[in-house]
Amino acid sequence: MSKKVILCRCEDVTLTDVQRAVASGWSDLEEVKRYTGFGTGPCQGKECLRGVALAIAEASGRAPAAMHAFTTRPPLVPTELKYFARRAAASAGDDDT
């Protein structure tokens, strides 16, 4: 049996990948996200964020409580473009997230 531990199923990021990222000096969740690609697939981190955070904490010695989740991006779940398609003029207004 393979000893590979998959932490991010969407982007095939393993425990070893995260440990290697930490060994290279990346220790922030935002940095590790960019370096490994974890959390950029369909789940957008909903499945993998905790596991990766714990793996970073273990590899870096940082307290899990001191770590910040990466910025959440809309939409809430992957959504077909056709449900959003509206002409810009139809809905102006300040809807910053």
Added chain:
Amino acid sequence: MTTRRKPGGAAAPGASAPLPDAADIAIIGAGVMGLALAYNLAAAGAKRIVVVDAHYLAWGASGRNGGGLRQQWSTEMNIRLMQESLAICAGFAQEMGINVWMRQGGYLFLARTEATRARLEATIGLQNRCDVPTRLIDLREARALVPELEVHAHGDDDDDGGDGPGFAGACFNPTDAIVFPWPFLWGYARAAQKRGVAIHTATAVNAIERRGNGDFVLQTSKGPLTAARVVNAAGAWSPAVARLCGVDLPDWPERHEILSTEPLKPFLRPMVSVLESGLYFSQSLRGEIVGGITLPGPREREVRLGSRLRFLQAMAAAMIDIMPRLGDVKVVRQWAGPYDMSPDGDPIVGEAPGTPGFYLCCGFVGHGFMMAPVVSRYYARHLLGKETHAFFDVWSAKRFTGGAAGHGGREQMHIG
């Protein structure tokens, strides 16, 4: 995605290492421009180069852009600069030992109006004379290049051209390209560090003082850094950085939003763009459709990076309008990045008028990423007194105070 997460063991810049006391050249901004400049300086033998950034690598616009590299410009200087930049990008993976996911699928520009089509036609002759093989094409040929496009000429409502508003024409250059932006930062950072550059992320510059001998003292969150010369490569944050030094810059930040869909099987070769709306999208080597559109809004003074439903709505409508089958594709995320806008659309480079030793490398209006590889190369030679480039005259900040000519024919190919 194995190649993406094994980029040759790029070392993270030292957020925790002590900041050096002094530098010959301090670069503010660890985006692609600052890092590439640091690399080119060090590669030319310069010592004591320090790069500081308030955040982490790829936090700013260099980590938020669509990764487009095009040679379709309207001035000869920009065409030739981008030809050279593209050549540097094409060799980057081998030179730096890092995969940048480059794909040379071309750029397809669609023009709604006859005026835009005529403007394209006027630039193509110049591009051809510079050996950029751009061609003016009709909508039938555009559909042949990208069969999923449902676009038709004005007044030609045939069946395969869709039922949206028509177009006046299109142009296509097969040698334009897209890349994945982040590895450029890691590649330049690692190569610069290997050559002795100190890169300090999580290091904010809070004040800039001037000593009697002309030295600058950057008061940073990690202590003071004395530098003989300073380069402001802070992109959309450059006006704020310049103000710390008493320099008023005319550039300002403009929020542009972008989205990424779920990955699809490769089907879309060129970057597709509609000139009037600023719509652009391409398929990355990961398979995602990545793109944005210009949303009109009031001029902002501060950088704002929030995501808006309004963007998602406009973008979805514009994508489906020319490629209806994208309606069933799922968007997985959207984000924003700031353009660094200049009053005439040209960058701002060289010494700040009235503040010798304080150099500007900003105002790139959304094209900083694609221009950084070549601009940084000439900028390094300029700083080292080895060679200069015509852009130091054309893009000088003196043009805003009446002291420089500019080139009289402003760049017209600003998209997105």
